[in-house]
Amino acid sequence: MSATRKIMAQNVPSNRVISTFPEAYDPLTTIYKKSNFHPKVKAACSENRTGTVGLKICKAVLVGDVAVGKTSLVNRFCHDVFDRDYKATIGVDFEVEKFSILSTPFTLQIWDTAGQERFKSIASSYYRGAHVVIVVFDISDESSISSISRWMTDATASSDHPVKFIVGTKKDLVSKAACQAVEERVKEIALSLGAEYWSVSSKTGENVQKFSFRCVSLTFDAAVLREIESNGQVSQKQIGTIKMERERTDMYETRKGKMKVTCCKT
Numbered sequence: 001m002s003a004t005r006k007i008m009a010q011n012v013p014s015n016r017v018i019s020t021f022p023e024a025y026d027p028l029t030t031i032y033k034k035s036n037f038h039p040k041v042k043a044a045c046s047e048n049r050t051g052t053v054g055l056k057i058c059k060a061v062l063v064g065d066v067a068v069g070k071t072s073l074v075n076r077f078c079h080d081v082f083d084r085d086y087k088a089t090i091g092v093d094f095e096v097e098k099f100s101i102l103s104t105p106f107t108l109q110i111w112d113t114a115g116q117e118r119f120k121s122i123a124s125s126y127y128r129g130a131h132v133v134i135v136v137f138d139i140s141d142e143s144s145i146s147s148i149s150r151w152m153t154d155a156t157a158s159s160d161h162p163v164k165f166i167v168g169t170k171k172d173l174v175s176k177a178a179c180q181a182v183e184e185r186v187k188e189i190a191l192s193l194g195a196e197y198w199s200v201s202s203k204t205g206e207n208v209q210k211f212s213f214r215c216v217s218l219t220f221d222a223a224v225l226r227e228i229e230s231n232g233q234v235s236q237k238q239i240g241t242i243k244m245e246r247e248r249t250d251m252y253e254t255r256k257g258k259m260k261v262t263c264c265k266t
């Protein structure tokens, strides 16, 4: 298992390797005060005691109003591209990203949901069991701030203590002063919802990788701690399911690179 684990961890590109714990956007106003991996997590990683974490796939879900920039954020992070033309997401899309964190393989499945109301019921069926919930809003569009709480409540209702983020996009479209004014307001909302706040621009790429690494690291830390707490007591049946899940994901990646889930017709 540990040899396989090492090979899997070595098989990721250098821009998916995380060896130090990334800082919060604003360390003073985040609910996640961690500035390092938990000591138990570090010890488990260095001693190859992370159980099935390397085989599991954690689930991240992005939600938010129409055209706030969810797909652009995913595309900037996963493919380092930006498209100025708007193409509405139909239902949901997903991407799979593999990381090596403290030399341990870690896979994140990123669900990009549609903001359009007509897809709400389809999109919400993908919220269940999310390990990370990311509520996206548009810094240049005041109206998208008012729906942050509703999105967070809906998307976290069927998950067990997910890591929570609120991300303001399109930072490039507003002045520094306007951005700061929005940040002050939304950081308060983030604290009240138990989430961490970030401002990014998918157009310029500003903060996208920093945010993504922070998100992945907090999720990994929580996943390893959960594994340690359960004392690695995972049944053979569960391990079989995890392996099958992983093989299925690898199959999608090999065949299509990206599986487009089109649940509805426009």
Ligand SMILES: Nc1nc2c(ncn2[C@@H]2O[C@H](COP(=O)(O)OP(=O)(O)OP(=O)(O)O)[C@@H](O)[C@H]2O)c(=O)[nH]1
Pocket (backbone or CB within 6 Å): 064, 065, 066, 067, 068, 069, 070, 071, 072, 073, 083, 084, 085, 086, 087, 088, 089, 090, 113, 114, 115, 116, 169, 170, 171, 172, 173, 200, 201, 202, 203, 204
């Ligand atoms: N200037 C600028 N434009 C952005 C940014 N992010 C997204 N956009 C633009 O905003 C529009 C909507 O972006 P999308 O990423 O498709 O929005 P979405 O939230 O996925 O929309 P739905 O799928 O309909 O929910 C597109 O025209 C993007 O080019 C950004 O950081 N800066």
Ligand SMILES: [Mg+2]
Pocket (backbone or CB within 6 Å): 070, 071, 072, 087, 088, 089, 112, 113, 114, 115
């Ligand atoms: Mg979209």
